Amino acid sequence: MTYKIGLLGLGTVGGGVAQVxxxxxxxxxxxxxxxxAAVGVKDVSKPRPITLPAGILTTDLxxxxxxxxxxxxxxxxxxxxPARSLIxxxxxxxxxxxxxxxAVIARYGNEIFTAANAxxxxxxxxxxxxxxxxxxxxxxxSLGGNRIHTLTGILNGTTNYILTxxxxxxxxxxxxxxxxxxxxxxxxxxxxxxxxxxAADKIAIxxxxxxxxxxxxxxxxxxxxxxxxxxxxxxxxxxxxxxxLLAIAHRDAHxxxxxxxxxxxxxxxxxxxxxxxxxxxYNAVLLEGEPLGQVMFYGPGAGAGPTASAxxxxxxxxxxxxxxxxxxxxxxxxxxxxxxxxxxxTQVMSRFYxxxxxxxxxxxxxxxxxxxxxxxxxxxxxxxxxxxENLAEIVVVTHQVREGEFRxxxxxxxxxxxxDHIPTVLRVLA
Amino acid sequence: MTYKIGLLGLGTVGGGVAQVxxxxxxxxxxxxxxxxAAVGVKDVSKPRPITLPAGILTTDLxxxxxxxxxxxxxxxxxxxxPARSLIxxxxxxxxxxxxxxxAVIARYGNEIFTAANAxxxxxxxxxxxxxxxxxxxxxxxSLGGNRIHTLTGILNGTTNYILTxxxxxxxxxxxxxxxxxxxxxxxxxxxxxxxxxxAADKIAIxxxxxxxxxxxxxxxxxxxxxxxxxxxxxxxxxxxxxxxLLAIAHRDAHxxxxxxxxxxxxxxxxxxxxxxxxxxxYNAVLLEGEPLGQVMFYGPGAGAGPTASAxxxxxxxxxxxxxxxxxxxxxxxxxxxxxxxxxxxTQVMSRFYxxxxxxxxxxxxxxxxxxxxxxxxxxxxxxxxxxxENLAEIVVVTHQVREGEFRxxxxxxxxxxxxDHIPTVLRVLA
Numbered sequence: 001m002t003y004k005i006g007l008l009g010l011g012t013v014g015g016g017v018a019q020v021x022x023x024x025x026x027x028x029x030x031x032x033x034x035x036x037a038a039v040g041v042k043d044v045s046k047p048r049p050i051t052l053p054a055g056i057l058t059t060d061l062x063x064x065x066x067x068x069x070x071x072x073x074x075x076x077x078x079x080x081x082p083a084r085s086l087i088x089x090x091x092x093x094x095x096x097x098x099x100x101x102x103a104v105i106a107r108y109g110n111e112i113f114t115a116a117n118a119x120x121x122x123x124x125x126x127x128x129x130x131x132x133x134x135x136x137x138x139x140x141x142s143l144g145g146n147r148i149h150t151l152t153g154i155l156n157g158t159t160n161y162i163l164t165x166x167x168x169x170x171x172x173x174x175x176x177x178x179x180x181x182x183x184x185x186x187x188x189x190x191x192x193x194x195x196x197x198x199a200a201d202k203i204a205i206x207x208x209x210x211x212x213x214x215x216x217x218x219x220x221x222x223x224x225x226x227x228x229x230x231x232x233x234x235x236x237x238x239x240x241x242x243x244x245l246l247a248i249a250h251r252d253a254h255x256x257x258x259x260x261x262x263x264x265x266x267x268x269x270x271x272x273x274x275x276x277x278x279x280x281x282y283n284a285v286l287l288e289g290e291p292l293g294q295v296m297f298y299g300p301g302a303g304a305g306p307t308a309s310a311x312x313x314x315x316x317x318x319x320x321x322x323x324x325x326x327x328x329x330x331x332x333x334x335x336x337x338x339x340x341x342x343x344x345x346t347q348v349m350s351r352f353y354x355x356x357x358x359x360x361x362x363x364x365x366x367x368x369x370x371x372x373x374x375x376x377x378x379x380x381x382x383x384x385x386x387x388x389e390n391l392a393e394i395v396v397v398t399h400q401v402r403e404g405e406f407r408x409x410x411x412x413x414x415x416x417x418x419x420d421h422i423p424t425v426l427r428v429l430a
Numbered sequence: 431m432t433y434k435i436g437l438l439g440l441g442t443v444g445g446g447v448a449q450v451x452x453x454x455x456x457x458x459x460x461x462x463x464x465x466x467a468a469v470g471v472k473d474v475s476k477p478r479p480i481t482l483p484a485g486i487l488t489t490d491l492x493x494x495x496x497x498x499x500x501x502x503x504x505x506x507x508x509x510x511x512p513a514r515s516l517i518x519x520x521x522x523x524x525x526x527x528x529x530x531x532x533a534v535i536a537r538y539g540n541e542i543f544t545a546a547n548a549x550x551x552x553x554x555x556x557x558x559x560x561x562x563x564x565x566x567x568x569x570x571x572s573l574g575g576n577r578i579h580t581l582t583g584i585l586n587g588t589t590n591y592i593l594t595x596x597x598x599x600x601x602x603x604x605x606x607x608x609x610x611x612x613x614x615x616x617x618x619x620x621x622x623x624x625x626x627x628x629a630a631d632k633i634a635i636x637x638x639x640x641x642x643x644x645x646x647x648x649x650x651x652x653x654x655x656x657x658x659x660x661x662x663x664x665x666x667x668x669x670x671x672x673x674x675l676l677a678i679a680h681r682d683a684h685x686x687x688x689x690x691x692x693x694x695x696x697x698x699x700x701x702x703x704x705x706x707x708x709x710x711x712y713n714a715v716l717l718e719g720e721p722l723g724q725v726m727f728y729g730p731g732a733g734a735g736p737t738a739s740a741x742x743x744x745x746x747x748x749x750x751x752x753x754x755x756x757x758x759x760x761x762x763x764x765x766x767x768x769x770x771x772x773x774x775x776t777q778v779m780s781r782f783y784x785x786x787x788x789x790x791x792x793x794x795x796x797x798x799x800x801x802x803x804x805x806x807x808x809x810x811x812x813x814x815x816x817x818x819e820n821l822a823e824i825v826v827v828t829h830q831v832r833e834g835e836f837r838x839x840x841x842x843x844x845x846x847x848x849x850d851h852i853p854t855v856l857r858v859l860a
Contacts, residue, residue, distance in 0.1 A: 137568065
C-alpha cells in the first residue's frame with residue numbers, strides 16, 4: 001500500500017521534507033506507505049539541497065495537482081498565488097492537502113475549508129504555525145476537554161531573534177536588524193516579520209482553532225517592533241521585564257462570551273513568566289483554559305528541519321486514515337461556520353508601559369498623576385532617575401485599564417504644559 | 431449517538447473527569463456523544479466533590495467492566511490491584527480503556543497492550559504521564575518524522591515543588607518536605623515521589639514510545655532527592671546551575687543504536703536551559719531529535735483539572751473513531767514486540783558534580799587532580815573558598831566522562847590521605 005505525494009516547492013522546507021521522506025529508516029513505520037511521485041518547482045536548473053530520483057522534478061505544478069495517481073499534495077511554495085489556486089484545484093480533484101502556508105490559510109481559510117469539506121478531503125497545517133512545535137494537532141486532539149480563554153504566543157523567529165540580541169547585547173534595533181539580514185535571520189524586505197504581519201496570520205489561525213470560529217484577518221490589531229529601543233529594553237529589565245513580540249487571543253468572559261480580542265504587539269513580559277525565557281529563533285505557544293490551567297509548547301519556529309517535521313507529521317496522520325476509506329475524522333476537519341466577533345482594541349483591558357520626556361519643572365509629576373487618575377489609570381510603577389539636558393525621563397507601568405481610557409489619558413498628557421513628548425508606549429502582560 | 435463510560439474511581443481525578451463530562455457546554459462538541467453510565471467507588475458513603483445523577487454510583491467495580499452497554503472504561507483508581515485486573519477484564523469484554531495509572535502501565539504494559547491488540551481495543555494513557563500536558567498524543571501523532579535521540583523530563587511535581595522551595599528559600603530538605611506534606615504536595619509516605627519511583631514509571635512509558643520498544647522497569651536507574659542539601663543548591667547556583675530531579679532516556683548512536691540509557695536522578699541544570707525555569711508543581715518534557723531539534727512541553731503535572739483534561743482528551747480521541755466501526759488507527763495502538771536494550775549505568779557518559787571535604791594539608795588538591803587525571807576525568811570547574819574547622823570544602827564539576835571511570839576515581843579519592851569524606855555526588859546535564 002503506497003500513497004503518492006505531490007510536493008509543490010523544493011526550497012528550504014520542501015528540501016527538508018524530501019530529505020525525511022527519502023531517508024525514512026528509524027522514523028515512523030508509516031512513512032513506508034508514502035512515496036514522492038512528483039516535485040514541482042519554478043526553475044529546474046536551480047541547484048537544490050537534495051538529489052531526487054530521476055523523472056520526478058517538473059515545472060508543471062498544475063499537472064501535479066491534477067494527476068490522478070497523486071493522493072496528497074504538499075504545498076510548500078509559500079506566497080499567495082499560485083499556492084491558493086493550486087490548493088483549490090487539488091481539493092477539487094479529491095486530493096488531501098498538507099501546507100505550511102500561514103498567509104494563504106489566514107486569508108483564504110474560509111474558501112479552502114469549505115471546498116475541502118465539500119470534497120471530503122483533509123487540509124492539514126501543522127507547519128503553518130510555530131514551525132516544528134506540535135501545536136495544531138494538540139489543540140485539535142488533546143485539549144478538547146477545556147474551555148480555552150487565552151492563547152499567548154511568540155510566533156515569529158525573526159523578531160524574537162532581534163529582541164533577544166537587543167536584550168543581551170544592549171544593542172539598537174537598526175544595527176541588529178542589519179546583522180540579522182546578513183546572517184539570514186531576516187529577509188531583505190523584513191516587513192512581514194518586523195511589522196508583525198506574519199505573527200498576525202498565525203494568531204488568526206490559532207484563535208480560529210481555540211475559539212471555534214473564523215477570524216477576519218483585518219480585524220487583528222497588529223503592531224511590530226520598529227518602535228522598541230535599547231532604552232526601553234533597559235528600563236523594562238530594571239522593572240523586572242523582558243520585551244517580546246506577543247500574539248494574543250483572549251476571550252473575556254466579562255465582555256460577552258463571544259467577543260474576542262486578537263492582537264500582535266511588543267509587550268513587557270515579567271521575568272518569571274514562562275514566555276520570558278523563550279529566546280532567539282525559538283517560538284512558544286502558551287494556552288490557558290479550564291480545567292487544565294496553563295500549558296506551553298516551545299521549540300524552533302522555523303527552518304528546514306523543524307518545518308519538515310511538522311509537514312511529515314501531517315502526512316503520517318493522513319496516511320493513518322487513508323486505509324479506512326472515505327471516512328471523516330472529526331478531529332482533523334474544520335467545520336467552522338460563523339465568524340468570531342472581535343472587540344475593537346479600545347475595549348481591550350491591558351497594562352501599559354510609557355516613557356515620556358518632560359521639562360524639569362515643579363508640578364509635572366503632579367499633573368501627570370492627576371491626568372492618569374482622571375482616566376482611571378492606576379500606576380504600578382514610576383521611575384524617574386535624574387535629569388539630562390533639562391529633560392526628565394519618566395517611565396510608568398500601569399495596572400489593568402481599558403485601552404480607550406488609557407489612550408485618552410496619553411492624549412491629554414502629550415499636551416500638558418511641561419511634557420516634551422512621549423517616545424514609547426508598549427503593552428505589559430497582565 | 432451516545433457512547434457510555436464506566437468511570438472507576440471518584441477521587442481527585444475521577445471527580446475532575448466527571449465534572450468536565452457533566453458540564454460539557456463550550457467544550458469540544460464531541461463530548462455530547464459521551465455519557466457517564468456508571469461510577470465505581472470503594473465507599474459510597476464517602477463525601478464526594480461532585481453530585482452525580484441518581485443510580486450511577488456503585489461499589490460493584492466488576493459489574494462495570496462487564497456491563498454490556500459500557501463502551502469505554504476510565505480507570506482512575508490508582509494502585510496496582512484491583513486496577514490491573516479490572517483493566518484486563520474490561521479489555522477482554524471488548525471495552526476501550528482510558529487510564530491515568532502510570533504504575534500499572536509501567537509494570538504490566540506488556541500484558542495489557544498484548545491483550546488490547548488481540549481484542550481490538552484502544553488503551554489510552556495521556557493522563558499517566560505529565561498530568562495535563564499533552565505529551566503522549568503528540569509523541570504518537572506529531573513527531574513521527576523524527577529520529578528522537580533524547581527525552582529529558584521533570585515528571586514529578588512533589589520533588590520539583592520541594593527543590594524549587596529549597597532553591598528560593600535556601601531551606602533544608604527535611605523541613606520543606608514536612609511543609610509539603612502539611613500542604614498536600616507530598617504524601618504521608620512520600621517515598622514513591624521522593625525516591626524517584628514515580629518519575630521512573632513515567633520515563634519508562636515515554637522511553638517506550640520514543641524508542642519503539644518495551645522497557646523493563648527494573649532496568650531504569652533510579653535515585654531520588656533525599657541527598658540534595660541546601661549547601662549543594664547554593665554551590666550549584668554559584669556555578670550557574672539549578673538542581674532538578676530529571677528523568678532521562680537517551681539513545682547513544684556511538685554505543686550501538688539499540689542501546690538506551692534510562693534513568694532518574696537529581697541533576698545540575700544550567701540556568702539558561704529550558705528546563706531550568708520549570709518550577710513548583712509544574713512538569714516539562716523536552717524531546718530532541720532529527721530533524722526537529724529541541725521541543726518542550728510544559729504545564730501542570732498533576733491535580734484534578736489537569737489530569738481530567740488529559741483523560742477527556744483520550745475520551746474524545748476514542749469517540750472520534752468509534753463511528754467508523756472496528757477500525758485500527760495505527761497511531762493510537764501500541765505494537766511493540768521487543769524489549770529495548772538498556773545500557774548499565776556504568777556505561778553512561780555524563781558530567782558530574784562532587785562536593786568533598788578534605789583536611790587543610792598541602793598537596794591535597796594536587797592528589798585530587800592527579801587522581802581525576804588518571805581516570806580520564808577532565809574538570810570544568812573547581813571551587814574551594816576558605817577553610818572551616820580545618821576542613822576545606824572542595825566542589826568540582828567535570829566534563830563528560832563514562833560513569834564507571836568516574837566512580838573508580840571517586841573510590842580512590844575517598845581513600846586518599848587527606849580526604850575526609852565525600853558528602854555529595856550529583857550528575858550535571860551535558
